[in-house]
Amino acid sequence: MAISKNFEHQAAEEKWYKHWLQKGYFHSTPDEREPYTVVIPPPNVTGVLHMGHCLNNTIQDILVRRARMQGKNACWVPGTDHASIATEAKVVHMLRERGIAKSSLSRDEFLSYAWEWKEKYGGIILQQLRKLGCSLDWERTTFTMDPHYYQSVINVFIDLYNKGFIYRGKRMINWDVKAQTALSDEEVIRRETTQSLYHLRYNIEGTEDYIIIATVRPETIMGDTAICVHPDDERYKHLVGKKALVPLINRAIPIIADEYVTMDFGTGALKVTPAHDMNDNQLGQKHNLEVIDIFNDNGTLNETAQILIGEDRFDARKKIIPMLEEAGNLVKTEPYTSEVGYSERTDAVVEPRLSLQWWVSMKNISGPALQAVESDEIKFYPAKFKNLYRHWMENIKDWCISRQLWWGHRIPAWYDAEGNYVVAANEADAAKIYQEKYGKTTSLRQDEDCLDTWFSSWLWPFEVFKGYSEPGNADVKILLSNKHTCNCT
Amino acid sequence: MIMAGFEYQGQKPFNEVYFTGIVRDKIGRKMSKQLGNSPDLLGLVDQYGADAVRFGILIASPAGNDLMWDESSNEQGLHFNNKMWNALKLVKIWEGRTQDNQSNAPWFAVNWFEQRLRQVRIQLDELFRDFRLSEALKTLYTLIWDDFCSWYLEWVKPGFEQPIDTAVYEKTVSFFEELMQLLHPFMPFITEEIYHQLREQKGDITVSQYSTTETPDEQLLQKATFLKEVITAVRDARTRAQLKPKDTIQLFIQTVNQKMYEGTESILSRQVNADEFAFVNEAKDNCINLVVQKDSFYLQTTVELDTTSLREQLEKDRIYYIGFLAAVEKKLSNEKFVANAKPEVVEMERKKKADAEAKLKVIEESLAKIDGR
Known part of the structure; x- marks a missing residue:
């Protein structure tokens, strides 16, 4: 066979990837060999491959391919998470292009559009991982909204x-006014922003x-x-x-006194607005x-504002200044630069507010997870990330x-007309x-809200093997034999 | 995930967590959609190929640290592809030119490369144990580029239109296969392709199994390192003396350890284009002189030597070694250093002193020869 002048990568990539799949080399079922499992950190179903994915999936593929060539039973599980907020934004956008407003749809109608979007456009990233050569066990592809x-x-x-670890309560949250949903701290991007004081x-x-106070x-x-x-x-x-x-x-x-105030910041007098600032809220609780x-x-x-009713918060800011000026x-x-929180998804300035939400009380479940890493039962590479x-685990908030x-x-809580659930x-x-x-019967309606995507992805390492839905199955037994399991983050 | 693992499986969900660094652009900014500094990855895969892109991102990525990425690392991956592909083409040319039982076959090269592969296998095990994948790739890159392509293939290369020993050829092909096997996890496509191009295969590289590691013969490895050093030094001396590649030399070596050259004579002669090779007990006149470690080399040639430039070079070397020797002697005359430093450190300094003295002696002898004293 004549050899081409140069290595022709496109032809080789297509030929070999197809061949490897046909031979079923990447599919794994438990056997007597030592297991080596890696679960892909599930990318968003809306995701497209970027350099970060390229790095972490190349690393995983290297580890998995080497393990396979060392005689281990290598298993690398692909999949995606449903990316609640990101996907919903894509679907809303798709609907808008078709001239449909989300508000005009019932929940079920909206969801059928969402599934349509997912089937059509979702999971492109999995195709892209094939192009990179990733030796994933495609038969095990999992989605965080698969029925099981x-x-x-x-x-x-x-x-x-x-167990009493989840409760419903009115607490301060990060509110995205554009997506109209609560956000976790991780979904808030802090950026230096110049405003006026x-x-x-x-x-x-x-x-x-x-008394004179200073506020942005x-x-x-x-x-x-x-x-x-x-x-x-x-x-x-x-x-x-x-x-x-x-x-x-x-x-x-009232004018109150508290050591929380910094005397040399601004005028040394602080306005306290417990409904719209995290720190003020804590101060408010204390007093x-x-x-x-x-x-x-x-x-x-x-x-409740009494004035400027119906105005957007930023328009209201512009309009209230001449009013204040006129009133003396x-x-x-003065110009003032400070960190302001923005929604990762919509880039709207995040509004801290009190809101009735569901919470997990973290201190009940974080202990063993901290201990396992402290004792090197779970090892970090590089170790400096310990x-x-x-720091995260010791300062964990609900x-x-x-x-x-x-x-x-969808949150599995059911309410009666009075709000009992x-x-x-x-x-x-x-x-x-x-x-x-x-002690009575009544018609119940289910909570309209759904759960943070992380409330599903934290089950990923074992639920991709149905470790929770089918405990003790053959796959998960191997997983729990814990000979060598590896996860990349 | 760790929390859920303990809560719902009663144990840890995984044993090891590997943190990748953040991918940054060449001026250190995090890559992001907003900055628009994140390249179109699929475009890169189309252009450079998946192997080169994988190579490019990993070579720049020390374990757990941020990596500064720019497109030139893909180019490096592409060059690596070409290097391997050219090696394949060279080996394929030899395929039709094998002959059994060639005398003078370069067995030293074969034996050395076998040991070198053993050595790298052990290094790779260690690097993988610590997840130092970027270093593992660099190790393989050097092994393939320098040791295999630049040294080994040159050493076993038959003369123009000459045959190659069948057994040496077979060995060369299996080394190439082993290299592709070791590199496969990093660059899966080109390695599978070359593996199948080399010869008819029963299976695919992606499921082939690594052989177990064995301890390498350190002496043989040292011998090869020394041989490479000698070849490089003699070639440099040839260049300095402005010899053309086709100009032959006669190579005379003054050494107390002839064993270091056993089996390597013919490779050495060929690599420096020497038509004669002999050991001598004393300095030879009218030669280019050089020293590698403690051995003296005399290059005789019919080409007229430019003694002025030779002299200049020797003078330069002499001044350098005088300075070097003075620094070492100063250190050794420092009682505090001798008393407090680790014995092996002091021993190292003493060895440096002895080596420098030997070199100076040779340089001075050579200068005397040129000056006809």
């Missing part, structure tokens, strides 16, 4: 709820005296419920305990302050797992549990 997977996620929710004058009730968010003053100063600040000692009047709406709010939420879900001002409350304006991991989206695992896998179970709990 979906059911496992729901059952895990129910189990954690029954406004110095505003609040008059002291019943006197000629006043003058449009939230209608949600103020206190002004806070440092207890050692000589400038303001005489004002603590008195009441200040919120400009424009003249609501009286038992009222919480006044002045925003609608879409970031416009609601009736604007003292000065420190980062320890996890907000509900998302105001439709594409995903039970958690159950399906409507029939829910009715039964409801009757046991409340």
